[in-house]
Amino acid sequence: MGLATRGSLRPWVMAPGSLSRRLAALGRGFEVQLLRQGLARLQAAERAALGARGPSLVREVLLHVGGEPVVWARSAVLLRATRGPWKALKGLGTRPLAHLLYGDPRIQRSALCPQRLPRVGATRRGLARSWQQAGQGLPPAGLQWSRSSVFTRGGAALRVMEVFAPALVGQPPGARRISGKPLPPFWVQTLPGPPRGPA
Numbered sequence: 437m438g439l440a441t442r443g444s445l446r447p448w449v450m451a452p453g454s455l456s457r458r459l460a461a462l463g464r465g466f467e468v469q470l471l472r473q474g475l476a477r478l479q480a481a482e483r484a485a486l487g488a489r490g491p492s493l494v495r496e497v498l499l500h501v502g503g504e505p506v507v508w509a510r511s512a513v514l515l516r517a518t519r520g521p522w523k524a525l526k527g528l529g530t531r532p533l534a535h536l537l538y539g540d541p542r543i544q545r546s547a548l549c550p551q552r553l554p555r556v557g558a559t560r561r562g563l564a565r566s567w568q569q570a571g572q573g574l575p576p577a578g579l580q581w582s583r584s585s586v587f588t589r590g591g592a593a594l595r596v597m598e599v600f601a602p603a604l605v606g607q608p609p610g611a612r613r614i615s616g617k618p619l620p621p622f623w624v625q626t627l628p629g630p631p632r633g634p635a
């Protein structure tokens with residue numbers, strides 16, 4: 437990966453365990469802003485990761501630390517999986533996805549796949565849409581690094597992609613191992629999200 441190690445996003449892009457918990461551990465307030473959750477077309481990388489086409493549920497959030505958006509995340513799952521292994525996703529609301537994923541032996545996670553963001557394309561459009569919808573204007577300059585991983589439960593895949601804002605440079609995620617336990621409620625405040633989507 438072309439990231440330099442010093443003063444860069446590499447520690448965040450490669451940090452194992454719950455990203456939400458690491459962001460909350462910065463101690464400056466952690467908020468989940470739900471921007472979208474509903475039926476949507478999959479992007480090519482999502483179709484490849486889920487190994488199928490078909491009606492799908494997509495969730496997009498901005499994670500805020502100290503009132504500033506620092507991570508944009510897009511998760512995708514086949515709709516039929518939300519009637520089975522991933523049905524808890526539908527009731528998640530503005531709690532972080534992490535609540536469903538860590539500390540559950542029935543869920544496996546693939547390796548983290550870091551990727552430099554293409555200058556144009558569906559992800560850039562999604563970022564711009566979300567930033568604007570969140571009332572944050574344009575996405576910050578320097579959004580270059582993302583990572584994706586696939587969580588599997590009961591044979592059904594959930595693909596998660598996260599884009600890291602430069603504001604995280606210089607705020608190391610902490611070397612300590614992050615436990616898989618869900619975040620205590622006081623760590624997670626939530627911002628009003630959009631009206632609940634169809635799914």
Ligand SMILES: C=C(O[C@@H]1C=C(C(=O)O)C=C[C@H]1O)C(=O)O
Pocket residue numbers: 453454455456457468495496497499507509510511531532533534535537596598
């Ligand atoms: C998977 C995690 O959940 C985070 C929260 C998400 C959400 O609420 O949609 C999506 C991806 C992550 O940035 C995590 O904290 O590791």
